[in-house]
Amino acid sequence: MQTFRLIDFIIFLGISQGIFLAIAIQMIQNKNRLANRVLSWILGIATIMLTGRFFFTVETKTVAFFRLALFVDVFVFIFGPLLYLYYRRLIFKEQVKYRLHYINFIPAVGMFTYHLWTYQYSYQEFVLMARSGDFVIPFFIVEITGILFNFYFWYRCFQLFQSYSREEKKNLSYAQDVTSYLRTFLWVVVIFLALWVIGFVQYYFFDIYLSFINYNMIWILIPVFIYIIGFYSLKQPDIFRMPLSIKPKHKSHEGLDLKQIQDLNSKLEEIMVKQKVYLNHRLTLVDLAKTLDISTNKMSWLLNNIHKTNFYDYINKYRVEAFIEKIQNGEHHHHTLLALSIDSGFNSKSTFNRAFKMFVNDTPREYVKKLGAV
Known part of the structure; x- marks a missing residue:
């Protein structure tokens, strides 16, 4: 057997x-x-x-x-x-x-x-x-x-x-x-x-x-x-x-002239600084383009060619700055760093740590220690 x-x-x-x-x-x-x-x-x-x-x-x-x-x-x-x-x-x-x-x-x-x-x-x-x-x-x-x-x-x-x-x-x-x-x-x-x-x-x-x-x-x-x-x-x-785009997109500004670029930049700064749309944890390029009432292609072109960045880095830079502002205001004495990162618009600890390291060239905890804020 x-x-x-x-x-x-x-x-x-x-x-x-x-x-x-x-x-x-x-x-x-x-x-x-x-x-x-x-x-x-x-x-x-x-x-x-x-x-x-x-x-x-x-x-x-x-x-x-x-x-x-x-x-x-x-x-x-x-x-x-x-x-x-x-x-x-x-x-x-x-x-x-x-x-x-x-x-x-x-x-x-x-x-x-x-x-x-x-x-x-x-x-x-x-x-x-x-x-x-x-x-x-x-x-x-x-x-x-x-x-x-x-x-x-x-x-x-x-x-x-x-x-x-x-x-x-x-x-x-x-x-x-x-x-x-x-x-x-x-x-x-x-x-x-x-x-x-x-x-x-x-x-x-x-x-x-x-x-x-x-x-x-x-x-x-x-x-x-x-x-x-x-x-x-x-x-x-x-x-x-x-x-998924099978055919490569043509690199054009889709008819954006200097005045349109200036107007869009002005509106973009307003919704980022005043409306703080970056606090939306699941913000997408489509959401931002709709807010500005433009196509996603124009939105991408504006970020890539005028701001010299991609959507992910552009949004997370504002979130890192918002986190740093909370630290400078002493909010970390009453809340954890993770809680402050969530309040700044990040959706996870890993995303926050990677973004902070990229823009500040340091970990969040080490950054706080160097400021003498702990």
Whole structure:
């Protein structure tokens, strides 16, 4: 009787959690709905892959299960495109819902065709051919293609992340928690790919086996991956999506002459100094543009070309100045520094600390100490 090993238990746990999370995420209403729909597909694929691996690790003598366990490798070529689709729908807003082009699934179709081709051999013939090395070259081609294909989509996701980080500072005056999630997501995926590359190089070029870095380790990490993205998505708030521009914008001032620039600057100073709109924790470029009754493009141009800054830095400079004014007035004797930063318009401690460090070149607490105000 086949023993049930630790890796079998971990894989089985990942399967059960994957099924639960794929269903639970779909039940969340009005929270990143389009992105979560793709995420459910990713979780479903990961669950299917784990199921195939489960049948493979328990070394079942059922031929049909063994062949199906190998067949799930097709999903390796679907994971990358879906990961990119999830990223794009999660953090960017597009007028037309982005869909994957069929060309992205050609490798998966090729893998599917290859597996169908292997079915012309019986189970016994397949095992004998595998042991004699007849499948070494086909397996090598398939695996190197899978590695390069998934690295390609990981890089495209990395580009989206960089683009999002830039757009965030152009459109928001605050930082969203999703940034750390996206960064973690990328790191987890690249760790999988790195382990895959190590296992690939070990097998095909050195014929060695390392007990702490091997193929089984990848399958232990997949359930961890399911936990990370699944449970985070259950509690993740609906995020502010950035507009994604495919075509580069023309760098023009959209007809702003000198008098218009002066008038806009005068109005901008008034709403910043007198109305103190920066105290709005979730102030966006759209909000500021509406207040000035201009387009967001004109607002961006005014900040970038006249004030030589982006929206994020422009707003947070006023917030830092408001915080410093509170310190100079001695308000820190009655309130914590975090409370004063919130009263100054910041939405989180991390955003406040980064902004203060950038403009003052010191931490808030050290700054207060140097003033002798503590």
